[in-house]
Amino acid sequence: MSEIHWTQTEQEISRSAxxxxxxxxxxxxxxxxxxxxxxxxxxxxxxxxxxxxxxRRHEIDGKYDYRDSVLIFVFAQLVRExxxxxNELKGLAADKLAKISALVRMG
Amino acid sequence: MSEIHWTQTEQEISRSAxxxxxxxxxxxxxxxxxxxxxxxxxxxxxxxxxxxxxxRRHEIDGKYDYRDSVLIFVFAQLVRExxxxxNELKGLAADKLAKISALVRMG
Numbered sequence: 001m002s003e004i005h006w007t008q009t010e011q012e013i014s015r016s017a018x019x020x021x022x023x024x025x026x027x028x029x030x031x032x033x034x035x036x037x038x039x040x041x042x043x044x045x046x047x048x049x050x051x052x053x054x055x056r057r058h059e060i061d062g063k064y065d066y067r068d069s070v071l072i073f074v075f076a077q078l079v080r081e082x083x084x085x086x087n088e089l090k091g092l093a094a095d096k097l098a099k100i101s102a103l104v105r106m107g
Numbered sequence: 108m109s110e111i112h113w114t115q116t117e118q119e120i121s122r123s124a125x126x127x128x129x130x131x132x133x134x135x136x137x138x139x140x141x142x143x144x145x146x147x148x149x150x151x152x153x154x155x156x157x158x159x160x161x162x163r164r165h166e167i168d169g170k171y172d173y174r175d176s177v178l179i180f181v182f183a184q185l186v187r188e189x190x191x192x193x194n195e196l197k198g199l200a201a202d203k204l205a206k207i208s209a210l211v212r213m214g
Contacts, residue, residue: 026150026153029153030147033144033147033153033156034144034145037140037141037144037145038141038144040137040140040141041137043133046133046136046137046140047164049140049160050160050161053156053157053160054157054161057154057157
């Protein structure tokens with residue numbers, strides 16, 4: 001997988017799809033954070049809220065990895081999690097799309 | 108300092124003052140958190156908010172140390188930071204109160 005070549009056009013499509021998924025997930029997280037912050041009424045809620053945010057940040061930091069060698073897997077995960085639609089990757093070479101689709105089905 | 112003796116009555120006064128200061132600081136933090144959560148509108152805000160909460164949690168965890176050997180210092184800090192009033196420690200032996208007052212003035 002690490003030797004997949006990405007054309008200039010594919011790089012633009014990828015970057016744009018990647019950034020869009022990230023923005024969507026962050027927007028959803030910000031909304032979730034605002035709601036959870038409003039529900040904090042005890043010390044234990046406060047620390048649970050902090051634990052939640054720490055875990056989400058760690059997960060997001062790990063997931064949004066733009067290295068060529070892992071991008072196919074990242075896209076498959078983002079599609080599986082509904083942060084990205086397969087249609088938004090239109091323009092990538094057919095073999096890449098096929099790999100991503102196969103990984104989505106396997107997930 | 109580690110060999111200071113605390114009578115039963117002193118222990119009750121201490122515990123109650125300690126818990127009250129903790130509750131006050133946590134209440135203030137919860138209010139702060141709710142306000143800051145409402146102001147998050149970008150990714151960078153979100154991670155800054157998380158950093159803020161991580162730092163406050165770490166600070167509070169370290170500060171509220173109920174070991175006899177450090178309690179005088181803890182009370183001095185809490186008084187200095189206005190989470191506790193010296194009057195709330197009334198009933199402790201005069202030498203303890205004098206030490207706490209001296210530490211407050213030094214802070």
